[in-house]
Amino acid sequence: MERHLPRTPSHRARGAPVIPPPPRSATVFHDVRPFGGPARDLVAVDGELVAEVPPDAEVERVDGGGRLALPTLVDAHIHPDKTSWGEPWHSRRPAHGIAEYVAGDVELARALPTPVAERALRLMSHAAARGTRAMRAHADVAPAYGLSGIEGVAEAARKLAGIVDVELVAFPQHGVVRTPGAAELLAEAAGSGLVTHIGGIDPAGFDADGGHGGDQLGTVFGLAEKHGLGLDIHLHDRGEQGLAPLRDIAARTRALGLRGRVSVAHAFAVAGLSGRELDETADLLAEAGIALTTVALSATTILPFRRLAERGVRVGLGSDGVRDSWSPFGDADMLHRAWLAAWALDARLDEELEDCFRLAADGGAELLGLPKADLRPGSPADFMLVDGECLPQAVVDLPRRDLVVRAGRVVARDGRLV
Numbered sequence: 001m002e003r004h005l006p007r008t009p010s011h012r013a014r015g016a017p018v019i020p021p022p023p024r025s026a027t028v029f030h031d032v033r034p035f036g037g038p039a040r041d042l043v044a045v046d047g048e049l050v051a052e053v054p055p056d057a058e059v060e061r062v063d064g065g066g067r068l069a070l071p072t073l074v075d076a077h078i079h080p081d082k083t084s085w086g087e088p089w090h091s092r093r094p095a096h097g098i099a100e101y102v103a104g105d106v107e108l109a110r111a112l113p114t115p116v117a118e119r120a121l122r123l124m125s126h127a128a129a130r131g132t133r134a135m136r137a138h139a140d141v142a143p144a145y146g147l148s149g150i151e152g153v154a155e156a157a158r159k160l161a162g163i164v165d166v167e168l169v170a171f172p173q174h175g176v177v178r179t180p181g182a183a184e185l186l187a188e189a190a191g192s193g194l195v196t197h198i199g200g201i202d203p204a205g206f207d208a209d210g211g212h213g214g215d216q217l218g219t220v221f222g223l224a225e226k227h228g229l230g231l232d233i234h235l236h237d238r239g240e241q242g243l244a245p246l247r248d249i250a251a252r253t254r255a256l257g258l259r260g261r262v263s264v265a266h267a268f269a270v271a272g273l274s275g276r277e278l279d280e281t282a283d284l285l286a287e288a289g290i291a292l293t294t295v296a297l298s299a300t301t302i303l304p305f306r307r308l309a310e311r312g313v314r315v316g317l318g319s320d321g322v323r324d325s326w327s328p329f330g331d332a333d334m335l336h337r338a339w340l341a342a343w344a345l346d347a348r349l350d351e352e353l354e355d356c357f358r359l360a361a362d363g364g365a366e367l368l369g370l371p372k373a374d375l376r377p378g379s380p381a382d383f384m385l386v387d388g389e390c391l392p393q394a395v396v397d398l399p400r401r402d403l404v405v406r407a408g409r410v411v412a413r414d415g416r417l418v
Contacts, residue, residue: 026050026057027408029385032064034375036390039066044381044408051377062410067385067402068394070357071373073334074364075127075135077232077265077293077318079171080120080156081149082140085323085332087112087119092325098206098236102174104325106144116152123322124156124164127332129412131384131401134165134368136232136263136293136318138199141189142174143181154194163411167368169232171199175207176216183219190223197263198223200233203248204241217245221252230261232293235269242269243281250288259289263367265318267292270308271301278304279311286312291367295320296341305359316367317341317360334360338395353392381408 029042042064043050045057053059082105084090090108095101112119120137127135137157139149150170157166170189176182189195201207203216217233224231233249235242246264253262270292273281285292291314294303305315317337322330335357341347342356362372373382385403388394404412412418 024054024057025060026053027060027062027381028053029062029064029069029405031066032069032385033066034069034383036068036388039064042069042375042381042383044405047381047407049375049377049379049381062403064385064403068388068390068399069375069383069385070131070391070394071361071375072131072133072382072384072404072406073338073360074316074368074370075132075319075332075334075337076316076364076367077138077295077320078127078135078332079138079140079321079324080123080153081116081138082108082324082326083119083123083322084108084112085119085123085126087114090325092328095326098202101326105140105173108325109145116149117155118152120153121156121159123332124160124166125417127319127334128160128164128406129401129404129415129417130331130333130335131404131412132164132332132334133373133380133382133406134167134364134370136167136169136197136316136368138169138171138232140173141170141182141185142172142179143185144174146185147189147192147194150189150192150194162409163406163417165368165370167196167230168194169197169199170195171232171234172201172207172216172220175201176219177203177207186219187223190227190229195229197230197232198227200231202235202237202242202245204245205237217248217252221256221258224258224261225256230263231258232263232265234265235267238268238272240269242267246270246281247284250284250290253288253290262289263291263293265293266295266301267303268301271303274304278307282308282311282313291316293318293367294341296337296344299344299346302341302344305363306355309363314363314367315359316364317356318364333398334364335394335401336398339398342395350390350392353395357391357395382406 027044139153198220200220293316296302338356338360373380384401386399
């Protein structure tokens with residue numbers, strides 16, 4: 001039988017030319033000061049930082065000018081579909097309770113002339129230019145919008161591929177039980193291939209059964225299990241009304257083997273705890289592998305993230321809504337959000353200011369399952385260069401992001417994508 005050997009280098013035709021592999025490329029960011037330390041070079045190869053330039057590498061050099069080098073940040077909770085960032089000013093009406101805020105969402109969405117995809121891209125690009133390397137984005141799924149929110153944010157995420165990593169949550173802001181058709185839309189979203197997570201909202205308060213015979217947590221956990229998705233559930237309720245669903249979420253997470261794939265946003269009930277009660281709740285969350293996100297709204301709502309972390313709970317920081325119907329404030333700048341966290345906590349000491357920065361950098365990265373960008377060899381080459389003396393000062397002064405680097409590539413200069 002005649003055998004035909006594969007054409008590998010060991011079986012090349014005699015005299016065939018040997019094509020050498022292309023040379024490796026390296027980018028050397030010269031004269032930068034990681035975390036405010038001594039000036040040195042940061043060397044990026046294949047998206048990672050390395051100790052030295054590889055032999056025979058083609059080298060591109062970028063002058064850091066002695067600037068402070070800091071890791072880029074992670075926005076663990078943002079709603080790009082709702083934003084009016086860059087749009088004509090929208091005057092908000094008084095609102096009391098989630099139902100009235102939700103009505104404002106619909107009113108604003110109908111008033112804005114720009115499609116979701118364009119508005120979301122505008123906001124997400126702005127966030128990237130300010131040093132955000134990844135985000136978990138929530139988009140409303142409700143009969144008022146269909147799937148237009150997740151489709152628009154997904155389109156924006158595709159255009160920013162390689163600049164911002166995006167996890168997308170199908171979020172039932174209008175409720176699952178109280179809003180006919182919402183559960184069916186969530187199921188459609190779950191099977192669309194566009195989302196990484198299914199959301200939920202206040203199953204004991206806003207979206208309680210109320211005689212409808214529904215079970216919000218049963219619905220969203222069922223969809224997550226069926227489609228292999230994560231869960232990210234908003235809990236605004238305080239006291240026992242917020243803690244009881246949290247215990248239910250922990251029990252369902254353990255029963256379905258979803259450890260590490262469930263997050264709870266806001267968790268205002270946890271923000272109100274202290275002492276032994278806080279520790280016991282933290283232990284429950286850590287044992288179930290449930291993460292939390294906080295948005296530094298105020299001193300009474302920001303989570304006690306340092307104590308939670310000590311007990312093994314992952315906590316990330318987020319922007320939440322940015323200039324939407326809920327609030328005229330917000331700018332999707334995670335360094336500014338770290339500033340807000342420090343302000344809410346009345347931070348004074350350097351280590352307190354640094355903790356708020358690391359909540360936005362390391363906390364969010366851990367929550368999204370990303371490697372820590374600690375500017376050491378082996379870490380992602382994701383960092384920003386700013387004028388400043390040290391990390392605590394950068395949190396307080398909010399300097400301009402002169403250069404933003406993602407996977408070793410300059411993606412923004414002077415606050416604008418390149």
